[in-house]
Amino acid sequence: MTVLIPPRLEPGDRVRVVSPASTPDLDLVARGVEVLTGWGLQVEIGQHVFDSVGYLAGTDEDRLADLNDAFRDPGVRAVFATRGGKGAYRISDQLDFDAVRRDPKPLVGFSDITAVHLSLWKECGLVGIHGAFVHPNDESECALHRVLMSTDEIVIRQDPKELSVGLTDGGPATGFLMGGNLNTVAHAVGGELSSLDGGILLIEDNLGTGLGMIDRQLTQLIKSGLLDGLRGIAVGQFIGFEDERVNGWSVLDVMRDRIDLLDVPVLGGLPIGHGPQPATVPLGTLATIDPAAGTLTVAAGVR
Template sequence: MSRLAQPRSTVPRPRRLEPDDVIALVSPASWSDEPWVAQSVATVESWGFRARVGHHATDRLGYLAGGDRERAADLNAALRDPEVRAIVCLRGGCGSFRLLADVDTDALRADPKPVIGFSDITALHQVWHLAGVPSVHGAVAGARAGTVRRLLIGERADPVRSDSGRFGAELTTGGTASGALFGGNLEMLARGVGVVDNDLAGHVLLLETHREVGLGMVDRALTQLLMSGALDGITGVAVGALEGFEDYEDREWTVLDVLRDRLGSLGVPVLAGLPLGHLENPVSVPLGVECELDADAGTLTVAPLAA
């Protein structure tokens, strides 16, 4: 697979959605069951849009929603369909990374439309970022799902506020930062090193993670991003959910010690305790658009997604 690099041309931002526009629902990673698909369709239609479910959205091949060819076909069909104005990923899980070389980036640049998802979908966010097209880190689920609708119709979402009672909030330093917001799941960002050529200079980095194999995964992922130069020139860090690490300790260190040690070398403002990522009711935020991070006030304010 050839390395994916930043395009030279400027791409227009996606247009804001209007009533009766089509939103595609696809499964580029793991499969979704019929009740979850039906619930997602109902949510999209309650917003006044038409839902179009991918042909292979409920296929199953182990933990994948069918074969790579079929998952890529659904994603590219949505990119090439002029009626489709946004793409919702029904779930994360595993498998998005396999599709990076197959995404029709020419179609994406010719007709920009946001992709919505998080966790494993961070792999696709990197493709959208390289294509110069904003996307949405979040989900069409939970009590805050309506934020996605507001973003799609061109509204500016409310500032995301840090919760001092949320695990990890004590990582917050002080100061302010600005720049385009980009990032997502820590492991997926690290896996992209050497595959996607993200230039994050001048960006505010968004990070969220969840515990699978202990603190070593967090340490290795952050070290890989640092040593590869992927984080050179970032202006600030916004830290979301650190799911599963609340009561976890390894030889007297917690995930907070690892993050302080690794992020501290960047010398930039850090705002933590944000309700982003693996949560029951996550907040959704645009990626690839300007933001203001205010660690003193505890807020992350992001510009509108659509033109």
């Protein structure tokens, strides 16, 4: 596969904000726009960003139109998803992939936006950015700035306070990083998800699922064959599972029971996901997990 690494952002660039999934909070979007404007970027808001149809930010047609308009506009140099939620999986197979191939630009998003990242990787080999549009503090805002506006490699350090740190096992492993929200990745089997042969799988999730669903999702991925040749797993935040128990089993017991079948190195405890200060990381570039050092090192997602 030819990997498309988009150009880095420069002050003065136009960027577009869209809502491929659920409707965002107006104040949070205003905060995100303020941050991007402070970087010298010209921020445009997609036509249907604040639309609301049930739990979706407008109809499928309108959300798709906003996303494709951003990819087709040669003046737009990056696309930011306001939030995840639900609904990106409905439109992720209908993107204008030819426009993306002609003019690669980074898409920033996580959670349900994982479906779009997976689709763009499968169809175009486009490197994406797993991260939030709105960040709670200067440190996480600077991390997003670094990922989008520099070609430095990204180093994410294990947080011993994260629940998934207990899954860490094995030696170092290197491969392309791909994945995101576990629920979304599992539901992409048979659709957006392509083979992870030679890759590092990134997973994170929150308590909205439950232990049984975590079991089903990991089992589905293993049975699909798409993890054959996997080189390692990077495990982010599993928010809300700290006290969850079913007949004595915790989420770590469930995950360890499934992941051990793959016999690959695992780096847990990464501050990536739905936590209060989630790290930003490229998807699709070369990454190394080093369980002994507690680090995930990822090549730049822009050039």
